[in-house]
Amino acid sequence: MIRFFASIATVWIVGCACCCAQPTYATKEPVNAGYNVLFIMVDDLRPQLGCYGDTLVKTPHIDELAKRGTVFNRAYCQMALCNPSRASLLTGLRPEETGVFDLTTHFRDRVPDAITLPQLFKNNGWFSQGLYKIFHLIPSDPRAFGNMDDPLSWSKPLWLPTRSVYGPNGEAIRQQKLAEMKEKGEQMDYSNIPRGFATEAPEMADSLLAxxxxxxxxxKTLTELQDQRFFLAVGFYKPHLPFIAPKKYWDMYTSEELVLPRNRYAPAGAPEFALTKYADLRVYEDYKHVRYQxxxxxxxxxxxxxxxxxxxSYIDGQVGKILAALDSLELRDRTIVVLVGDHGYQVGEHNMWATKHTNYETSVRAPLIVAKPGQRxxxxxxxALVEFVDVYPTLADLCHLDAPKGLTGQSFATLLDNPKARWSKIVARSQYPKNADGKRLMGRSIRTERYRLVEWQPKSGKESVWELYDHLKDPEENRNVAEVPEYQDTLRTLTKLLQDNWEQRALHD
Structure with missing residues (x-):
């Protein structure tokens, strides 16, 4: 197992931030002055963007970024859940290496000496600044709990907004619940976070939301950092639930033009436990009445x-403002811009609404756009099949930094100048744990040029359950063909490929 442990274990206390002494690292001068990095991470953003071929969505600013960079059409996260995905991308390690499979485990508890992507830049002379949701946090109460921030990654503490992710009506409901909990002496945890409404279209300025x-x-930060090298990570929370955006963005669309997914049904032959339905939706006031069935x-x-x-579209507008500032400050020619979603999302596909939590293409495929100065x-x-673990070595490569040994991804820097350049990766790996009949299963998935194979592997070592989807004939993954006779040779070949590309590791509970 790839490890980043010192011979003497370090002690890590989550939330110690600036008050704790931080270990010092030797720094070195990079080969050249190095590019700045503007790293934009968008929560729950699937590839529903104009530059990905969607004709309904309105994303002119992200589309403009794509015109000066590379759109990676087949980029895959390592797990379709915020904390595991972000921990994996930002450490360059897969979930089985970080030990992060849920929303509450901090990667430092499992790999205390990992050097994160922003930390690598900080250690080599860049000013590293994080804004809002980069590592996992709960935006409605980021200072109270659920904050997986990593102080070692930043030159100054993570900045957090004071505005709400809810509209006025939803925030009023949430504050009422908080007051009631306080009066009753109830402690807040992940199971009882006060929520407002899932949807709202308030008449308000963009800046009045988080x-x-x-x-x-x-x-403001770009202006302050324009005369020095920087790694600026900007994390946006939308389009994560609740779906709250100023009314002008709702007005960009009419009900008549909305096209619901055609496949609002479970894949034929798929195990029921492989899907999810309303896991994220039913905690909101206006959807509490919905029964799972x-x-x-x-x-x-x-x-x-x-x-x-x-x-x-609301987030596209915010990205446009930042990119305009980058240009007005004359930083474009010195700054690599990365825009990435942390995982995919379902908005009706397979009758899964406003959720991720699966190994399906809709959950694990996410947007990735990279634009570097002078890109040919x-x-x-x-x-090309690329994985989120490839982002870390790519940025290190582009900025002439020595990445830590043991990263599991590979640099795709050559694809920026030649998207058809030779690329050795033939498999993208993702995973998701599930519970079925009281048993813990790890779903291990590989995506190849044509197929998606998922193995549901019981911790006990009993017989696996398989899903196989043929994207040439079935790009929406509507039919599991793992038991279809004509696919048995393909199943055997892909099973070996999965096993060859997946080191056996203990399932973390």
Missing amino acids: DGQTAEQAI DDLPLDQQRELLHGYLACI AQGRVSE
């Missing part, structure tokens, strides 16, 4: 899709 305030802070009424389906699109192949689309 993400708009974050964009303003990003512009029920289908959502069509008007609510349209409302959710409408809200998701509005939030994407601008505005091109790469069809």
Whole structure:
């Protein structure tokens, strides 16, 4: 197992931030002055962008970024959940190496000496600054609990907005619940976070919500850092639930033009436990009445899709403001820009609404756009299979930094200048743990040029359950063909490929 442990274990206390002494690291001068890095991470953003071929969504600013960079059409996260995905991307290690499979485990508890991506830049002379949700946190109460921030990654403490992710009505409900909990002496944890409404279209300025305030802070930070090398990580929370965006973004879409997914049904032959339904949705006030076994009424389906699109356009507007500031400060020619979603998302596909939590293409495929100064192949689309663990070594490569030994990804820097350059990766790996009949299963998935194979592997070592999808004939993954006779040779070949590309590791509970 790849490890980043010193011979003497370090003690890590989550949340110690600036008050604790931090270990010092030897720094070195990079080969050249090095690029700045503007790293934009967007929560729950699937590849529903104009530059990915979507004709309904309105994302002009992200599309402009794509015109001067490379769109990676087949980029895959390592696990479709915020904390594991972000910990993996930012350490360059897979979930089985970070030990992070849930929302509450901090990667430092398992790999205390890991050097994160922003930490690598900080250690080599860049000013490293994080804004809002980079590592995992709960935006409605980021200072209270659920904050997986990593103080070692930043030159100054993580900045957090003071504005809400809710609209006025939803925030009022949330504050009322907080007051009631305080009066009753109830302690807040992940099981009882006070929520407001899942959808709202308030008449308000962008900056009166948390993400708009974050964009303003990003512009301010760029101005302050323009004369030095920087790694600026900007994390946006939308289009994560709740789907709250200023009304002008809702007004960009009409109910009549919304197109619901065609495959609002479970894949034929798929195990029931492989899917999820309303895991994230039913905690909100306006959807608490929904029973897991029920289908959502069509008007609510349209409302959710409408809200998701509005939030994407809201974030696109904030990205546009930051990119405009980058240009006005004359930083474009010195700054690599990365825009990435932390995982995919379902908005109706397979009748899964406003959720991720699966190994399906809709959960693990996410947008990745990289633009570097002087890029020769601008505005091109790469069809290469890339993984989020590849982002870390790529940025280190582009900035002439020595990445830590043991990273499991590989640099795709050559694809930026030639999207058709030779690329050795033939498999993208993802995973997700599930519970079925009281048993803990780890779903291990590989995506190849044509197929997706998922193995559901019981911890006890009993017989696995398989899913196989043929993307040439079934790009929406609507039919599991693992037991179809004509696919048995393919299943055997892919099973060996999965096993060859997946080191056996203990399942972390």
